[in-house]
Amino acid sequence: MSNTILVTGASGHLGRAVIRHLLESQGLEPSRIIAGTRDPQKLADLAAKGVTTRHIDFDDAASLENGFAGVGTVLIISTDALDGAGTRLRQHQAAIAAAAKAGVGRIAYTSLPKAESSHVSFAPDHHQSEEAVKITGLPHLIFRNSWYQENLQMSLPQAVASGQWFTSAGNGRTAFVARDDIAAAIAAALANPPEGSVTYTLTGDEAFTNAEIAALASDVIGKPITVVDVSDEQMAGGMKAAGVPEPVIPTLVSFDVATREGDLGAITTDVERLSGRKPRALRDFLAANKAALAS
Numbered sequence: 001m002s003n004t005i006l007v008t009g010a011s012g013h014l015g016r017a018v019i020r021h022l023l024e025s026q027g028l029e030p031s032r033i034i035a036g037t038r039d040p041q042k043l044a045d046l047a048a049k050g051v052t053t054r055h056i057d058f059d060d061a062a063s064l065e066n067g068f069a070g071v072g073t074v075l076i077i078s079t080d081a082l083d084g085a086g087t088r089l090r091q092h093q094a095a096i097a098a099a100a101k102a103g104v105g106r107i108a109y110t111s112l113p114k115a116e117s118s119h120v121s122f123a124p125d126h127h128q129s130e131e132a133v134k135i136t137g138l139p140h141l142i143f144r145n146s147w148y149q150e151n152l153q154m155s156l157p158q159a160v161a162s163g164q165w166f167t168s169a170g171n172g173r174t175a176f177v178a179r180d181d182i183a184a185a186i187a188a189a190l191a192n193p194p195e196g197s198v199t200y201t202l203t204g205d206e207a208f209t210n211a212e213i214a215a216l217a218s219d220v221i222g223k224p225i226t227v228v229d230v231s232d233e234q235m236a237g238g239m240k241a242a243g244v245p246e247p248v249i250p251t252l253v254s255f256d257v258a259t260r261e262g263d264l265g266a267i268t269t270d271v272e273r274l275s276g277r278k279p280r281a282l283r284d285f286l287a288a289n290k291a292a293l294a295s
Contacts, residue, residue, distance in 0.1 A: 006071045010053075058095050074107055108189070108190060109142050114144075141194075143200050152293075153293065167227060174259050188275050202268070204279045
């Protein structure tokens with residue numbers, strides 16, 4: 001089996017971070033790494049380092065056939081399609097089928113915690129994608145990634161500015177984890193794959209309620225934040241009034257439902273076990289991004 005590792009979505013935040021860790025943390029030769037993206041011109045910096053770049057578009061069957069040829073391990077980074085029309089699942093299934101047809105030795109896939117039962121609206125896409133990977137019969141690695149700490153940059157700045165954080169998550173907890181910690185763990189598993197097939201759940205080492213996060217942020221930033229508990233319907237109504245596109249609102253509300261139902265609160269040691277380093281603490285993330293969160 002070829003020892004090459006192909007990373008799809010290589011121009012995205014997670015893809016780039018995984019490749020950086022393959023090169024730097026794992027010390028892989030650039031010739032072993034293939035970076036796949038819809039626009040290889042965006043990867044000129046990686047090409048200059050000796051990384052092979054390939055045009056890979058999950059909606060282009062020819063690009064998948066050519067892009068996966070001769071690859072040992074392919075990491076399929078899940079897409080972010082939110083159109084509700086089944087685009088994400090269709091794209092994943094196409095990529096997984098093409099990888100198997102191309103004869104890759106191992107498939108890796110990025111999913112989310114409790115994919116089979118999560119209340120996140122697109123969890124079924126991930127669960128069916130995981131099943132598609134398993135059906136190939138190939139050795140596989142599934143990375144169930146918890147919520148990024150960086151996701152808080154979508155909600156906290158408004159809460160800091162207004163002093164109020166509207167949420168229907170109740171006392172549910174989230175094991176937020178830094179994107180870079182996930183990337184380091186994934187890179188380690190790709191570079192040093194275990195025997196057979198393994199599913200990892202990549203989380204931070206603490207789980208927090210939104211009230212606890214608000215208290216931490218208030219302490220770090222120096223501005224009080226009050227959590228205001230609302231219903232799912234009130235959350236949806238508030239988003240609509242704020243101008244959030246209506247097709248996206250159910251997905252955003254589902255994040256709070258999933259938190260409330262305990263889908264995102266599990267804590268594992270998989271990040272540290274794989275990468276050899278402890279995940280970044282949430283307080284450290286808030287301190288490092290204090291200016292941006294307070295702006």
